[in-house]
Amino acid sequence: MTPDGPLPTTADLAQGKAYPGHGVTVYYDAQRCVHVANCVRGLPEVFRPQERPWIQVKNADPQAIAAVVRTCPTGALHYALDGESPEAPQQPTTITPLPDGPLVLRGNLTLHTPGGEVRDVRAALCRCGQSENKPYCDGTHAKVGWTSGEG
Incomplete structure (x- = not known):
C-alpha cells in the first residue's frame, strides 16, 4: 500500500x-x-x-x-x-503538460473513466476536450489545431 x-x-x-x-x-x-x-x-x-x-x-x-x-x-x-512483480509506479507521481498536447501522468494512478475505475502507472490525458476516448488523449488535438498557448 x-x-x-x-x-x-x-x-x-x-x-x-x-x-x-x-x-x-x-x-x-x-x-x-x-x-x-x-x-x-x-x-x-x-x-x-x-x-x-x-x-x-x-x-x-x-x-x-x-x-x-x-x-x-x-x-x-x-x-x-515472468515470475516478477508488475511494473512499479514512479515515485513521486508526476504530471507533465506537453506543449500543444496531453497531460502525461506517471505514478500510482487511479483514473475514473466512463468504463469505471482504472489502475495504472502511465497515462496521457486529453486537454483539448475533443478526444473520442476520454479521459485519454487520442491525438485529436493535432487534427483540430488545438494549442495550449505554451511555448
Whole structure:
C-alpha cells in the first residue's frame, strides 16, 4: 500500500492484446496509442509496425523490452516479466503538460473513466476536450489545431 492507495496489479496493467514470449508478455491497448513511437525507436527489432504480429518479443531480451515499454508515455504498452512483480509506479507521481498536447501522468494512478475505475502507472490525458476516448488523449488535438498557448 502506498499513500496513493494499493499498487496496480498485473491484471490492472494487462490491458489490450497480449504478445507473449519467453520471459515477458507485452500488452498493447491500441485505443490509448497516439504513435509517439518511443517503442519503435527504442527496439525496432521488436516493435515493427509494418509487420504482423507487429510486436515480436522473441527478438530481444525481456529486460530490454521492459525498459523500452516503460518509455511509452500513454500507457498503451505494458509488460509482465515472468515470475516478477508488475511494473512499479514512479515515485513521486508526476504530471507533465506537453506543449500543444496531453497531460502525461506517471505514478500510482487511479483514473475514473466512463468504463469505471482504472489502475495504472502511465497515462496521457486529453486537454483539448475533443478526444473520442476520454479521459485519454487520442491525438485529436493535432487534427483540430488545438494549442495550449505554451511555448
